[in-house]
Amino acid sequence: MIEAASLDSIELLAPLTADQRASLAKQCSWRHFHPQEQVIDRASDSRDVCFIVEGRVRVVNYSLSGREVTFDDVEAGGYLGELSAIDGEARSASIVALSEVMVAFMSPRLFQQVVTQNPIIAWGVMTRLASIVRSATGRIMDLSTLGANNRVHAELLRLAKPTLKSDNTAAISPIPIHSDIAARVSTTRETVARVLGDLSRDKLVVRQDNSLLVRDFARLEEMVEEVRGD
Amino acid sequence: MIEAASLDSIELLAPLTADQRASLAKQCSWRHFHPQEQVIDRASDSRDVCFIVEGRVRVVNYSLSGREVTFDDVEAGGYLGELSAIDGEARSASIVALSEVMVAFMSPRLFQQVVTQNPIIAWGVMTRLASIVRSATGRIMDLSTLGANNRVHAELLRLAKPTLKSDNTAAISPIPIHSDIAARVSTTRETVARVLGDLSRDKLVVRQDNSLLVRDFARLEEMVEEVRGD
Numbered sequence: 001m002i003e004a005a006s007l008d009s010i011e012l013l014a015p016l017t018a019d020q021r022a023s024l025a026k027q028c029s030w031r032h033f034h035p036q037e038q039v040i041d042r043a044s045d046s047r048d049v050c051f052i053v054e055g056r057v058r059v060v061n062y063s064l065s066g067r068e069v070t071f072d073d074v075e076a077g078g079y080l081g082e083l084s085a086i087d088g089e090a091r092s093a094s095i096v097a098l099s100e101v102m103v104a105f106m107s108p109r110l111f112q113q114v115v116t117q118n119p120i121i122a123w124g125v126m127t128r129l130a131s132i133v134r135s136a137t138g139r140i141m142d143l144s145t146l147g148a149n150n151r152v153h154a155e156l157l158r159l160a161k162p163t164l165k166s167d168n169t170a171a172i173s174p175i176p177i178h179s180d181i182a183a184r185v186s187t188t189r190e191t192v193a194r195v196l197g198d199l200s201r202d203k204l205v206v207r208q209d210n211s212l213l214v215r216d217f218a219r220l221e222e223m224v225e226e227v228r229g230d
Numbered sequence: 231m232i233e234a235a236s237l238d239s240i241e242l243l244a245p246l247t248a249d250q251r252a253s254l255a256k257q258c259s260w261r262h263f264h265p266q267e268q269v270i271d272r273a274s275d276s277r278d279v280c281f282i283v284e285g286r287v288r289v290v291n292y293s294l295s296g297r298e299v300t301f302d303d304v305e306a307g308g309y310l311g312e313l314s315a316i317d318g319e320a321r322s323a324s325i326v327a328l329s330e331v332m333v334a335f336m337s338p339r340l341f342q343q344v345v346t347q348n349p350i351i352a353w354g355v356m357t358r359l360a361s362i363v364r365s366a367t368g369r370i371m372d373l374s375t376l377g378a379n380n381r382v383h384a385e386l387l388r389l390a391k392p393t394l395k396s397d398n399t400a401a402i403s404p405i406p407i408h409s410d411i412a413a414r415v416s417t418t419r420e421t422v423a424r425v426l427g428d429l430s431r432d433k434l435v436v437r438q439d440n441s442l443l444v445r446d447f448a449r450l451e452e453m454v455e456e457v458r459g460d
Contacts, residue, residue, distance in 0.1 A: 086353075087361065129356060134313060136363065
């Protein structure tokens with residue numbers, strides 16, 4: 001346990017006054033984690049909501065064979081672990097620190113109190129859950145209808161999209177790690193390496209300094225849409 | 231448009247008074263659908279929440295190649311379509327009537343008003359969204375880590391579980407349609423037929439009158455768990 005810091009950077013709690021946030025901060029348990037440390041073990045009994053005050057964490061699950069399946073990354077200002085706080089059920093996944101991380105753990109009881117007393121915050125929780133459902137639905141569709149190659153293409157598009165420029169190029173920076181992409185799209189590292197090799201040979205994607213440059217975003221998009229049908 | 235019926239059977243709205251529900255019912259648009267009719271077209275602009283007052287509907291998506299991927303079935307007393315009402319974004323899937331269906335369509339504005347004025351209802355919406363996220367996460371894990379055969383086994387377990395008896399048998403009734411199972415677990419009808427043939431040959435599953443009898447539930451469970459690692 002460490003001294004309480006501030007929850008002022010947590011987007012969900014923005015509708016509260018600074019005083020209200022300070023009072024909540026004192027009622028949370030605060031912990032610091034190093035990179036690769038587990039913030040929440042899937043097997044644990046904890047039902048707390050985790051507010052990420054500093055750093056970045058990843059939601060992850062493992063199969064018996066050791067295959068890693070990753071879900072969202074959540075950055076400072078965000079929160080996660082709300083499913084168990086809402087329904088009282090066991091954790092659906094583990095949470096791992098990707099950097100030095102500062103977390104405020106809020107009890108399910110306090111979370112319910114905050115949410116039910118503040119309709120705007122309740123609506124914020126619903127909006128966030130809706131976006132998780134949408135991204136899960138998209139992933140189920142991709143897993144159901146796309147081959148592994150196209151899923152890698154789709155993941156590159158997702159990573160590149162925020163940096164898309166008017167000249168139809170985009171730069172993914174830093175260069176993504178093959179095993180990270182593999183865990184996001186449920187395939188092997190070898191498949192990711194092969195697909196990136198093919199794209200590189202076709203000059204669709206090139207390494208440039210510390211980033212992966214997508215040289216023809218529209219073409220890559222077509223390759224996925226032809227199969228996906230969006 | 232038809233005359234307003236009652237929303238008294240809608241579980242989410244149980245915390246309201248009968249008068250409040252009657253007033254909401256008058257503000258909804260009411261429609262009747264025949265089996266196989268689309269209640270919501272994915273491509274439509276509608277953002278309404280659908281309360282299922284009578285009958286049963288299915289959430290479904292199609293890939294360009296025509297593969298059907300089904301999500302939840304929702305029965306009388308339930309609701310769906312809340313994602314678009316919450317975030318204002320396009321529909322994530324279509325909704326199809328499985329029987330004669332009576333639906334009350336509530337505008338996103340009215341839905342937001344009901345939810346933000348009633349913390350218990352807001353909590354109910356969150357609980358339902360949490361359960362959708364859990365089932366989607368489970369499906370993503372199954373698609374990522376199980377082969378098609380084991381996914382069919384897992385679906386049979388899911389269907390059989392509510393009827394599991396102390397003698398380790400369970401009966402799925404009516405006998406599920408191969409194409410329905412295929413769309414639920416993202417495989418082909420042929421694969422479902424083959425897996426059911428294998429199970430039948432091993433006497434694990436037998437047809438009996440109008441139901442599919444699982445003769446050794448524990449063994450079927452083992453077959454999935456060996457691979458899934460739960």
